[in-house]
Amino acid sequence: MIRLKVNGTPRTVTAPADMPLLWVLRDVLRLTGTKYGCGIGHCGACTVLIDGARANACLTTIGSLDGAEVTTIEGLGTPAAPHPVQAAWIDHQVAQCGYCQSGQIMAAMDLLAQRPDPTDQDIADFMWGNICRCGTYPRIRTAIRDAAARLRAETAE
Amino acid sequence: MSETGIGKAVKRKEDKRFITGKGKYTDDIRMENQAYAAFVRSPHAHARITGVDTAGASAMEGVIAVLTGAELAQDGIGNLICGWAVNSKDGSPMNMGPWPALAAERVRYVGDAVAVVIAETQAQARIAAEAVEVGYDELPAVARADKALAAGAPQVHDNAPGNLIYDWEIGDEAATDAALAASAHITAMALTNNRLSPNAMEPRAAIATYDAAEDHYTLYTTSQNPHVARLVLSAFYNVAPEHKLRVIAPDVGGGFGSKIYIYPEEIACLWASMKTERSVKWTAERSEAFMTDAHGRDHVTTAKMGFDKAGRITAFKVDTIANFGAYMSLFSSAVPTYLYATLLSGQYDIKNIHCNVRAVYTNTVPVDAYRGAGRPEACYVVERMIETAARELGLHPAELRRKNFITEFPHETPVIMTYDAGDFGGNLDKAMAAADVANFPARRAEAEARGKLRGIGYSSYIEACGIAPSAAVGSLGAGVGLWESAEVRVNPVGTVEVLTGAHSHGQGHETTFAQIVAERFGIPIENVSIVHGDTDKVQFGMGTYGSRSGAVGMSAIVRAMDKVEAKVKKIAAHALEASEDDIVIEGGEVKVAGTDRAMGWHEVGLAAYTAHNLPPDMEPGLKEGAFYDPVNFTFPAGTYICEVEVDPETGVTEIVQFTAADDFGTIINPMIVEGQVHGGVAQGIGQAMLEQVVYDEDGQLITGSYMDYSMPRAADLPFYTIEHNTTVCPNNPLGIKGCGEAGAIGAPPAVINAITDAIGSNDLAMPATPMAVWQALQAARPAVAAE
Numbered sequence: 001m002i003r004l005k006v007n008g009t010p011r012t013v014t015a016p017a018d019m020p021l022l023w024v025l026r027d028v029l030r031l032t033g034t035k036y037g038c039g040i041g042h043c044g045a046c047t048v049l050i051d052g053a054r055a056n057a058c059l060t061t062i063g064s065l066d067g068a069e070v071t072t073i074e075g076l077g078t079p080a081a082p083h084p085v086q087a088a089w090i091d092h093q094v095a096q097c098g099y100c101q102s103g104q105i106m107a108a109m110d111l112l113a114q115r116p117d118p119t120d121q122d123i124a125d126f127m128w129g130n131i132c133r134c135g136t137y138p139r140i141r142t143a144i145r146d147a148a149a150r151l152r153a154e155t156a157e
Numbered sequence: 158m159s160e161t162g163i164g165k166a167v168k169r170k171e172d173k174r175f176i177t178g179k180g181k182y183t184d185d186i187r188m189e190n191q192a193y194a195a196f197v198r199s200p201h202a203h204a205r206i207t208g209v210d211t212a213g214a215s216a217m218e219g220v221i222a223v224l225t226g227a228e229l230a231q232d233g234i235g236n237l238i239c240g241w242a243v244n245s246k247d248g249s250p251m252n253m254g255p256w257p258a259l260a261a262e263r264v265r266y267v268g269d270a271v272a273v274v275i276a277e278t279q280a281q282a283r284i285a286a287e288a289v290e291v292g293y294d295e296l297p298a299v300a301r302a303d304k305a306l307a308a309g310a311p312q313v314h315d316n317a318p319g320n321l322i323y324d325w326e327i328g329d330e331a332a333t334d335a336a337l338a339a340s341a342h343i344t345a346m347a348l349t350n351n352r353l354s355p356n357a358m359e360p361r362a363a364i365a366t367y368d369a370a371e372d373h374y375t376l377y378t379t380s381q382n383p384h385v386a387r388l389v390l391s392a393f394y395n396v397a398p399e400h401k402l403r404v405i406a407p408d409v410g411g412g413f414g415s416k417i418y419i420y421p422e423e424i425a426c427l428w429a430s431m432k433t434e435r436s437v438k439w440t441a442e443r444s445e446a447f448m449t450d451a452h453g454r455d456h457v458t459t460a461k462m463g464f465d466k467a468g469r470i471t472a473f474k475v476d477t478i479a480n481f482g483a484y485m486s487l488f489s490s491a492v493p494t495y496l497y498a499t500l501l502s503g504q505y506d507i508k509n510i511h512c513n514v515r516a517v518y519t520n521t522v523p524v525d526a527y528r529g530a531g532r533p534e535a536c537y538v539v540e541r542m543i544e545t546a547a548r549e550l551g552l553h554p555a556e557l558r559r560k561n562f563i564t565e566f567p568h569e570t571p572v573i574m575t576y577d578a579g580d581f582g583g584n585l586d587k588a589m590a591a592a593d594v595a596n597f598p599a600r601r602a603e604a605e606a607r608g609k610l611r612g613i614g615y616s617s618y619i620e621a622c623g624i625a626p627s628a629a630v631g632s633l634g635a636g637v638g639l640w641e642s643a644e645v646r647v648n649p650v651g652t653v654e655v656l657t658g659a660h661s662h663g664q665g666h667e668t669t670f671a672q673i674v675a676e677r678f679g680i681p682i683e684n685v686s687i688v689h690g691d692t693d694k695v696q697f698g699m700g701t702y703g704s705r706s707g708a709v710g711m712s713a714i715v716r717a718m719d720k721v722e723a724k725v726k727k728i729a730a731h732a733l734e735a736s737e738d739d740i741v742i743e744g745g746e747v748k749v750a751g752t753d754r755a756m757g758w759h760e761v762g763l764a765a766y767t768a769h770n771l772p773p774d775m776e777p778g779l780k781e782g783a784f785y786d787p788v789n790f791t792f793p794a795g796t797y798i799c800e801v802e803v804d805p806e807t808g809v810t811e812i813v814q815f816t817a818a819d820d821f822g823t824i825i826n827p828m829i830v831e832g833q834v835h836g837g838v839a840q841g842i843g844q845a846m847l848e849q850v851v852y853d854e855d856g857q858l859i860t861g862s863y864m865d866y867s868m869p870r871a872a873d874l875p876f877y878t879i880e881h882n883t884t885v886c887p888n889n890p891l892g893i894k895g896c897g898e899a900g901a902i903g904a905p906p907a908v909i910n911a912i913t914d915a916i917g918s919n920d921l922a923m924p925a926t927p928m929a930v931w932q933a934l935q936a937a938r939p940a941v942a943a944e
Contacts, residue, residue, distance in 0.1 A: 031178075037358050074177070076177070096411075097663030098176075131863070134411055
């Protein structure tokens, strides 16, 4: 039995210790916003935050997460009240098919926590692990820079 | 014009759910009591099956059933088919070999499904699939198309001697040969179009449910065209009758062509759901996607282009071998014929063109349409040839293009297309201005000072979209018509639902389709919803591929709106005691022109349904349908200019500037269109510089994961400069040409033309990896004496 926090809520998970977090989220906790893309940590579709740092949920076993705090896309904003990063994503019309975007946004969350004002090169380097086959990378860059400005403005307030 | 109408960058309606993790993709759906499928797949490229022992697997924990190809055949499940009949030039029909959903006798590629295990959990199904013992008698295999045609090559199908599916031609060979012979200059090239894996980020998935009480099936699946899936599943595979099968394609995470086709797994899941009376779910692993999703491209071509003394193209002769893989996938036969050879005139006025295409079987996964489908291959041949010719003739590549551009429309090419509108010179001008071509020499010199080789490359692409006029494609062998349908329902409160046969898997139809309705009826865009992807809700439609949803799908909506408008005017004229000709629809009101007499849009809706005061003999209700059949293809065209810098020490190439000037006809939502260009160009750059499916000589797939198959990532792609030069398509009501595939078509030759310009060697194949570029540089350099 593993105790952890998911999106701020304490959860107790009964699952084999070697079960990847991705399947705990999707199949056990029914949080399907986190996506399967490759299962070997090469596409980033399953990116979540573990104690604030991005991680591939497909490579992280649930057994390693006792006491951890996991944030998924469902833990940011809602359709009615999106998080500033999500709002930037919507305003810049980043998504096309949408499938990889949960992972892109979660990776961007970590980037922005580390670098409140990232350069294009910072973004390209940091976002290397997230594939988008629709080719939305230019908009992701733009949205991250806009989100950074929104978050800095919030902090300044 | 309203803020949400045609031409406005309306924010996408679908994004709120996608961006908050609330999208509903097939694998996100869970049925009560669902079981899981795992497939037993061939590890061999070619083998005879000597036996399938399911006893051990059947006895394992959680296993519900282990089903084999023999049982599939016993139950009368039909073979997979190719839906487009292409005859050889001698009139003989194409040689289509049998493709059972589960192989019973022979496997023909690595990944070919042999059996399926149904179990309580996904893990149990996969573990049990490993325990199914299949006896194989290995056979020699062939993976490359040119080798498949060699004497003595292993035979993939008994009914395709020499592995030849068809030997097809278009154009006048004798006239082309004569014109070539009389040419002042001939440019000759051998060109390979590299094999690609589509790699939608959402893997294919299916959930099939059989309801024994109703004898009814429901299939959730990752499809670009759910109605076509239902038709083929019922009419050819005999899985379920069409009226007893509901196919739902919910949110679909990218398709790029690969989700057009009906694959063995959906058939097997439906069949297994009936056998087990359980919902059966299957989601591809990424390695399964690499092994079993239809690949794209894989052409080997030789070509000759003749020029007169003035630099005018006199003749173009092309010979292409197309690798179809182990079986003929649904659209495969049309790709290197009617989607490829018919575009070989490019943007140029060429009097004589001949193209011969041989389609061949190999022991590889089937090849079918992938973003662009035949048109990228055609564009690559044409635009590599003309750029090379310009270098050989000592002309600026823009000048040679300009000498040969088609300038009058309509223009009939020797390869059966009639271009309806365009401004090819204008596209080129716009691209050159935006790319600041005038100052390229200075940029090159500056790069040289830094030790970098800077090059510039052009590509003036054309494509045929708006697929397609039904009678025309029928005469060419298509098994279906390629119209589109729409139903526009005005509800009693005036809100509108549009049921479309098109399917959105990233294109933003919920937004753009609503825009044209909001504009036409002057109602808020929030009051319009788009319904698609469910055969129980939506009338038969043909789905989304070939950049057709704007030109064909939206045209159907316009036709249905025409009918709605006509009825609205009759209702209002009757109620307002005016002539129908005086009624106008404006700003959410239905008015008598020039007076203050008006009804609200919602009041007309209500009047239609209360039916208290309708004109005599008018039926109640307000919903109209239309089936729109296009009269011609549409012809998006443009010029792309790519600028690169190559590090001569390493071969590492950076795209430093990429400029696109496109003519897509009318643009409904510029942000969505720009996103489509971003995506198409990203895939084009991926093909040009990164991507390559590799099979070894024995047909083993070498590139089976993201560790071996290089996908374009954030740092691989530049910012783009995107320009539009619009000429309206004269053949559909909105003047739309289509935009979904242009980038993937136009980008590869622009990139390779730029790199070859930078390195001063034309001997470079895609993908231009650092090693390939470095090797080309070394080969081109004069030998340096050893120190």
